[in-house]
Amino acid sequence: MKRWLRAVGSWFDARLKVREVLLPVLQHPIPRAAAGPKGWFYIFGSASMTLLFLQILTGIGLALVYVPAADQAYQSLQYLNYRQPLGWFLRSVHYWSGSLMVVMVLVHMTQVFLHGAYKYPRELTWVLGVFLLLLTLGLAFSGQVLRWDADAYWGLGVGASMAGRVPVLGPAVVTLLLGGPVIGGDTLSRFFALHVFILPGLLLTVLAAHLWLVLTRGISTPPVPGEKVDPKTYDAAYERELRRGVPFLGEALRKDALFSALVVILVVVLAAVAGPKGPSGLPDPAVQGANPRPDWPFLWTFGLLSLAPPGMETFLMLVFPAFLVLGLLLVPFVSNRGERAPSRRPVAVLTVLVGGVALAVLSYAGATADWSPHMGAWSGAPVPEKVVARSAPRELAGAAVFQNKSCRDCHALEGSGGRRGPDLSGVGARLTRDQLIDQVSNGTPGGGNMPAYGKHVSPAEMDALADFLVALRPAGRPPSRTPTQ
Amino acid sequence: MGAHRWGGMVVVGLIAAAGCDPPGKPRPGDDAVRPEQVLDFGKLYAQNCSGCHGADGRLGPAPPLNDPLFLVIVPDAELRRTVAEGRPGTPMPPFDQAKGGPLTAEQVRVLADGIKRRWHPATVSPAAVPAYAAASPATDGESSARGIVVFARACAGCHGDHGQGSDAGAIHDPAFLTLCSDQALRRYVITGRPDLGMPGFSPSFGRPAGFQPLSAQEVEDLSALLASWRKDGTGRSAAAAGTVARGGFPLP
Numbered sequence: 001m002k003r004w005l006r007a008v009g010s011w012f013d014a015r016l017k018v019r020e021v022l023l024p025v026l027q028h029p030i031p032r033a034a035a036g037p038k039g040w041f042y043i044f045g046s047a048s049m050t051l052l053f054l055q056i057l058t059g060i061g062l063a064l065v066y067v068p069a070a071d072q073a074y075q076s077l078q079y080l081n082y083r084q085p086l087g088w089f090l091r092s093v094h095y096w097s098g099s100l101m102v103v104m105v106l107v108h109m110t111q112v113f114l115h116g117a118y119k120y121p122r123e124l125t126w127v128l129g130v131f132l133l134l135l136t137l138g139l140a141f142s143g144q145v146l147r148w149d150a151d152a153y154w155g156l157g158v159g160a161s162m163a164g165r166v167p168v169l170g171p172a173v174v175t176l177l178l179g180g181p182v183i184g185g186d187t188l189s190r191f192f193a194l195h196v197f198i199l200p201g202l203l204l205t206v207l208a209a210h211l212w213l214v215l216t217r218g219i220s221t222p223p224v225p226g227e228k229v230d231p232k233t234y235d236a237a238y239e240r241e242l243r244r245g246v247p248f249l250g251e252a253l254r255k256d257a258l259f260s261a262l263v264v265i266l267v268v269v270l271a272a273v274a275g276p277k278g279p280s281g282l283p284d285p286a287v288q289g290a291n292p293r294p295d296w297p298f299l300w301t302f303g304l305l306s307l308a309p310p311g312m313e314t315f316l317m318l319v320f321p322a323f324l325v326l327g328l329l330l331v332p333f334v335s336n337r338g339e340r341a342p343s344r345r346p347v348a349v350l351t352v353l354v355g356g357v358a359l360a361v362l363s364y365a366g367a368t369a370d371w372s373p374h375m376g377a378w379s380g381a382p383v384p385e386k387v388v389a390r391s392a393p394r395e396l397a398g399a400a401v402f403q404n405k406s407c408r409d410c411h412a413l414e415g416s417g418g419r420r421g422p423d424l425s426g427v428g429a430r431l432t433r434d435q436l437i438d439q440v441s442n443g444t445p446g447g448g449n450m451p452a453y454g455k456h457v458s459p460a461e462m463d464a465l466a467d468f469l470v471a472l473r474p475a476g477r478p479p480s481r482t483p484t485q
Numbered sequence: 486m487g488a489h490r491w492g493g494m495v496v497v498g499l500i501a502a503a504g505c506d507p508p509g510k511p512r513p514g515d516d517a518v519r520p521e522q523v524l525d526f527g528k529l530y531a532q533n534c535s536g537c538h539g540a541d542g543r544l545g546p547a548p549p550l551n552d553p554l555f556l557v558i559v560p561d562a563e564l565r566r567t568v569a570e571g572r573p574g575t576p577m578p579p580f581d582q583a584k585g586g587p588l589t590a591e592q593v594r595v596l597a598d599g600i601k602r603r604w605h606p607a608t609v610s611p612a613a614v615p616a617y618a619a620a621s622p623a624t625d626g627e628s629s630a631r632g633i634v635v636f637a638r639a640c641a642g643c644h645g646d647h648g649q650g651s652d653a654g655a656i657h658d659p660a661f662l663t664l665c666s667d668q669a670l671r672r673y674v675i676t677g678r679p680d681l682g683m684p685g686f687s688p689s690f691g692r693p694a695g696f697q698p699l700s701a702q703e704v705e706d707l708s709a710l711l712a713s714w715r716k717d718g719t720g721r722s723a724a725a726a727g728t729v730a731r732g733g734f735p736l737p
Contacts (some may be wrong), residue, residue: 275509392654
């Protein structure tokens with residue numbers, strides 16, 4: 001049997017010459033140190049690629065069922081979730097594998113950056129890597145749009161509005177992406193083509209070039225402090241290194257395979273335990289109370305744009321991302337020689353730390369979105385029972401006014417309610433009755449955050465509301481006084 | 486050999502995983518529902534009512550709904566009308582879309598009917614309980630004059646001789662009374678606020694010795710008295726003084 005198989009194999013190979021091409025590729029020498037314990041730094045690129053293949057496989061599976069039509073996409077997702085055997089699992093694996101792919105690409109990029117692996121002669125490898133990151137993010141965004149729910153609808157609306165701000169070309173870009181000036185019947189088909197054909201095609205092409213460069217220019221040796229990159233001498237030194245190198249088909253491939261397998265297992269476990277994402281609410285602009293959030297790779301932009309002053313918005317949407325990408329592309333040209341070890345490159349380490357912290361903080365801000373009023377708090381967040389239990393009749397009436405006028409949507413009580421304005425649990429100890437009435441009537445001085453409610457509150461309501469607010473203070477604390485009293 | 490065993494375990498594990506439901510598997514109940522298609526009383530109540538009427542229908546600033554006596558006397562039609570149209574002039578807003586609210590007529594019906602279904606106790610006899618609605622809407626001066634006597638007997642012990650507040654808060658207070666409908670005042674006289682320790686028309690605790698439940702006429706008179714205080718300027722200063730005194734901080 002074995003002999004027979006081998007005979008068939010040789011028959012084909014004699015004609016296809018696969019072994020002649022593939023074996024040297026697999027056995028190309030890599031630096032000896034990269035096959036040792038430090039080789040564990042080199043596993044993230046291959047893991048990203050493994051996840052990409054998992055995405056293609058699960059993506060094909062999903063495309064067999066998914067209907068990219070505005071009126072049927074949501075139902076086809078529900079069909080996958082509830083009717084198709086293991087359809088939910090396919091969706092779940094596709095989501096988690098895609099999420100981990102973004103993570104893995106970022107980790108891979110950070111490792112390459114910290115180890116100075118982008119320096120001479122691998123500048124182009126880095127540049128293609130930046131495009132791979134952008135394409136991965138593009139796939140994440142278009143994938144979020146295909147999950148045709150409220151998040152997708154509003155996320156797309158925001159994205160299209162941003163694209164529309166591009167000078168001169170804006171309207172044309174929007175029409176190209178959406179198939180019209182607004183989200184309509186053609187939009188989903190466009191994004192289906194983008195997500196399934198255009199972006200993966202581009203990604204695979206760029207990836208092939210990226211891998212070609214990895215093969216031809218080799219992978220860098222693990223950095224050693226003091227060993228500087230000098231374009232004049234580097235090639236000869238690397239040649240010497242490879243001559244005492246080891247084949248890729250061996251320890252290095254084993255590490256890649258082991259890590260990739262662990263990552264796939266992680267994806268399967270996450271998919272089974274955490275389940276698929278959405279679809280959340282319906283993609284219907286007429287549905288009230290939608291509370292859309294972008295998927296996690298874009299939460300930081302949501303945070304940044306929401307916290308930025310209005311005058312900076314266009315800059316942050318158009319100029320800042322262009323600078324960011326340009327900066328990434330220029331990294332290997334700004335520093336393509338010198339030290340590679342992180343211990344000798346404090347600026348690189350600081351850049352990663354500051355960038356990472358900024359992304360984490362902005363993502364957290366985007367996830368909590370404290371600036372958004374909780375539109376249902378006025379009728380859905382109970383006034384704390386201990387406040388009710390100690391209140392006089394007029395204060396109770398004031399509490400009802402507080403809810404009825406939607407104060408609660410921006411002001412929490414005991415931590416429950418909106419967070420746009422301050423929590424008012426202890427406000428009676430901070431502001432006097434007159435100050436409170438002034439604040440409610442006139443809002444924040446100088447046209448700040450809080451609108452003026454003077455015209456929307458009757459004298460009786462204001463009386464009751466002020467009493468309620470004055471009574472909101474910790475037990476035993478006196479009401480606030482002004483110095484003149 | 487070892488590899489074969491592992492492979493076998495993985496295959497068995499996969500088959501087992503396909504057979505049972507992992508925690509990530511979506512359940513039809515988790516499905517997003519259009520807001521106007523929510524017809525579950527619990528959800529509707531939590532989203533639309535709990536803010537003022539309390540998470541369990543009591544201990545909120547608005548009159549409690551989870552109150553056995555109230556649920557016995559209130560007519561179904563009145564519940565539906567109040568949810569749909571609100572009580573103009575008070576913080577109770579209309580909820581029916583036809584009146585500018587957020588809910589469909591079907592949702593209003595589910596909410597209004599669900600209140601009794603959720604909190605209605607099985608055994609309370611409505612005998613001898615004054616009617617929910619007043620017999621005559623007119624509140625004449627004579628009736629409110631009689632109300633003063635009833636007030637002294639049934640309310641003054643806690644709310645003070647003139648309703649200026651004592652152990653319990655001030656009710657001789659135009660702001661409070663303006664934000665309370667006549668119907669709500671009458672309802673408080675009948676049911677009290679058991680969740681806040683206020684007795685209704687019949688319990689004798691906190692009342693003078695020999696207290697008899699209020700008659701229908703007395704309920705009427707007392708409500709008329711409270712309504713008459715709404716337009717009476719004297720309550721304002723009394724209530725303000727009561728507020729400061731309750732702060733526990735002696736004025737200089």
